[in-house]
Amino acid sequence: MAHEIPVTQARAEFAELINRVVYGGERVVVTRHGKPLVALVSAADLEFLESADDPSGEEAVRSVSTVREVPSAPGERPRFGIAAHYTGEHRDPSS
Known part of the structure; x- marks a missing residue:
């Protein structure tokens, strides 16, 4: 969990905050009016965060979105009060 500190206090203690981040491994969130x-964060944390933004992770999302649909277990639909069933067909409600 990150340590929160008001911006006015952060200004006064900036050098100490840098040491806490770099040598203490802390993360510090600077706030104004509690927001x-x-x-x-350390340079290593920043590098990690930037690598997490790498679009190469999109492949995992695509593979999850292509997982086939698994039918419900027998008796599961009435047990949970599910009345509708999606067949995958699209019907135009205006017709």
Whole structure:
């Protein structure tokens, strides 16, 4: 969990906050009126966060979205009060 500190206090203790982040492994969230403004993280944490934004992770999302549909177990639909059944067919409600 990150340590939160008001912006006015962060200004006064900036050098100490940098040391806490770099050498103490802490993450610091600077706030204004109780709302987060910025976060101080180590360069290693930033590198990790930027690599997580890499679009190569989209392949995993695509593979999950192509998982086939598995039918419900017998008796499951009435047990949970499911009345409708999706057949995969599209009907135009205006016709």
